[in-house]
Amino acid sequence: MPSTHTPYRLLSLALLATTVLFAGCASDQYFMVPKNDLNELHAQLHGQTAELSSLLVTATARHDSLSRQHQAQTEALLLNLSRQVDNFSCPPAPAPLACPQPSPMSQADRAAADRLKGKIIVGEREKILLADTGVVYTARIDSGAETSSLDARNITRFERDGKNWVRFDVPTPSTNKDEAPTFTTLEREIVRNVRIIQSNTDSYERRAVVELQFAIGNYQQKAEFTLSDREHLTFTVLIGRNILRDVALVDVGKEFTTEIPAELLKQMGNRK
Structure with missing residues (x-):
């Protein structure tokens, strides 16, 4: 051109x-x-x-x-584009996905289930019933503590029949925060003593350890509890490895996974 x-x-x-x-x-x-x-x-x-x-x-x-x-x-071109805009429509919604059928349990899964038999699953916090007080407490589960601990006030050591005993008061939580807690006085033979080293000093504290009957869910047992003044702490009872070992699995992502049977509460005269 x-x-x-x-x-x-x-x-x-x-x-x-x-x-x-x-x-x-x-x-x-x-x-x-x-x-x-x-x-x-x-x-x-x-x-x-x-x-x-x-x-x-x-x-x-x-x-x-x-x-x-x-x-x-x-x-x-503009006419064609205008027609495409006028005829535009959303694509159809996808069909809902069907849940697959559960596959048969493998041998490994079956073995894991067998290991859970006879054990209870506990969360970070659980309800515990102390038979001697007949009271249900909220306990903190701590797998890092070797021995369980109980809030005890006015701890007094004495001797009975040539053996070392201890008298102590266990608080009963009140539903009203403004009310002062009541106490149940218990006397138990000291099974052993533990030495607790203070973090801020070189001195140590000598604490008495006693055996108490308790229940968590359907599990009932007698275990050792260290007596200490836990007034400044949130939980009256702390559950350590001496109770958890061989009988419980801890799931820290859960709370209150167990429930104490109503028949057991009635039998022990629970005073909630």
Whole structure:
């Protein structure tokens, strides 16, 4: 396709040639040109001018045609896009996934289930029933503590029949926070003593350890409890490894996974 600038360039050259020709004729030194050659030059100039005009018309027509074609393509594209927008719809919702059928228990799973038999699952906090007080306490489960601990006040050591005993008061939690707790006084033989080293001093505290009957869920047993004043702590009872070992599995992400049977509460005269 010829460039639209070509006709203008040729026309400029023709005008330049004409100017030079007439300028030469007007100068003091005349060019002697035969008349036939001058006529031929005029004829060529006239032909080039006509050719330039034709090229200019052709280029203008070509430009108009391309403009109309481009406009038509743009309008068609916009029309197609408008139709797509008008006909747009959301895709259908996916079908709900069906839950797979549980596979038969493998041998490893069956072995793990067998290991759980006879053990209770306990959470970070559990209800514990002390048979000697007949009271249900909220106990903290701490697998890091070797021995369980019980809040005991007014601890008094004494001797009975040549053996070391201890008298202590166990608080009974009140449902009303504004009321002072009541206490149950117990006397138990000391099975052993433990030395607790204080964290802020080099001295140690000698604490008595006694055996008490308790129940967690359906599990009932007698275990050792260290007597200490836990008034400044949240929980009256702390359950350690001496109770958890071989009988319980700890799930720290749960709480109150066990429930003391109502028949057992009635039998022990629970005073909640």
